[in-house]
Amino acid sequence: MQNPYIPYPVVVDKIITEVDTKDIKTFRFKFVNPEDEQKYAYIPGQFGELSIFGKGESPIGIASSPTQKGYVEFTVQKAGVVTTALHEMEEGEVMGIRGPLGNSWPLEFLEGKNIVIVGGGFAFTTLRSLINYAIHEDNRKRFGNITVIYGARNPGLLLYKDELIEWGKRTDLNLNVTVDKGDATWKGREGFVPTVCKEVAPSKENAVAVICGPPIMIRFTLPVFFELGFSKENIITSLEMRMKCGIGKCGRCNVGSKYVCKDGPVFSLAELDKLTPEY
């Protein structure tokens, strides 16, 4: 049996600087032992522990989709000891990843439904995984309409810029990108995510909203969806906690009787209502 504390060795295959401020990068990892890729079979919404020897580990959502074969991607903001060390790494270096950990976006529940994906800022990473999964030719028919509302503070802080352009060309995806404030070259939409949600006004019929963003965005976005008639069962989000072991033992991410690392990080609002408000 795989020891859940031991990471798989990976090579940093590609580093993409995502934002103007250069503090958010996407890291593409390839497995040193090709057979490990099979063992790392993941579902959008899961996370991994990025493991840098001598520095420690950091829990990060998986940004690639399982439909993207041959590698795994994580988009990471430079913040603490581990992520700073990660940002200093170069292509070709070897580190480790553990996982996949946690539950996932509820794909079976989403099947046959219209999906409204709302993301804000840097919290768009596992939503990107879900989008790429859902629009893949093998999966697109399993889901109804897909509406994406994605916002950042300014154009330079939008992640996955090339993909946004590609997604914008698709007829089977309703993409709405917004920035709080544009710049001289920005021709797109301006406005906060909650306002754009109100304008786009996705129908609640057979629909599930998957929302991920900074607390302030969540706070103002939820009322919009309640007004549109979405039930708490049909609003899904993902929690962040300090997670060390990732397998429900070390005791950091307890929220009531649940461990965010093992029972989450994905919860519906109805499920969150049953948890103690300690996250």
Add this chain to the structure above:
Amino acid sequence: MEKRLIKKDALAGIAKKMAGDLLVWAPVKREDNVLFDTLGKTDEPFFAYLNSKNAPKNVFFPHTETLMKYTHTAKGMVFSSEVNKADQSVLFGVRPCDAHSFALLDKLFDQEKYQDGYYISKRQNNTVIALACVKPPYASCFCTSVDGEPVGSEGADILLTDIGGDYLVEFVTTKGEKLAPYFGDSKVDAAADAKKSEIAVKAKEAITSKIPAHEVKPILDKNFDNPFWNTIHGKCLACGTCTYLCPTCHCFDISDEVKGSDGIRLRSWDSCMFPLFTKETSGHNPRSSQKERWRQRTMHKFKYYVDMFNAIACVGCGRCVMSCPVNLDIRKVVEDISKL
């Protein structure tokens, strides 16, 4: 299961004989304390002890344990798992409350998904010999309130009960029975059994400190936001002594240590009573004050563990009560909750 009788003064000899063949952890005097330690050739086990200062959980879940080793080589980073097969060992003479704690820790570390090999290998290769409390060691003992018994064998493989001049040796599991040859061949008569039963009843009655541990579960279910939680933590120093000594506390940290081109990844005991325990890189701390941390510790023991595993995560040893530097008393907290 088999039973034996041994002379009281034969116990230390048996432990030492066993220590010649196996790794034996036994109560030994270390400076001013009695602690469980591996029994060396010159060590004398001390079975007339009340209870050990520390809970013996470190036998299966050491203070600090290497999870993996890694080294930088010309070809890059090489790392290896560190779950070596544990030596056959014996934990000789633990109190029934501490033996009970192993049954509780098993629920967490030995779950179907995510098995913790480090804990499990040590636990599986160890035989637990419990030494019954014919008299309550301390006035603060409250095992009978939390599903324990002073003459109980939960979590143990062998139970030793002092029935006067002899110890009654009861082999509780087949694992325990394998050690039967160490305990001679004197048969047990009905009188010894009767004597033990009588002692067990008396020992139970002698535990006078009681807490309404089961009664508080439905109250805790509904009182996460009760202002009561503001009233406990005022004098708490966040020293973590309670969680350090607790037989069931199991929170840990994972950290790296580097020496030259080599390094190890360790896990070490951590505590939910420490302010930094849950603090995130962003600065956000879900348990931002000692109030939340006390609530977490109390809830984890008397509600969350019950929700998860249908068992209270407290064995009533009273170590946290005796060693708290500011006399915070979990018994009082539980008592007060029962009145909410």
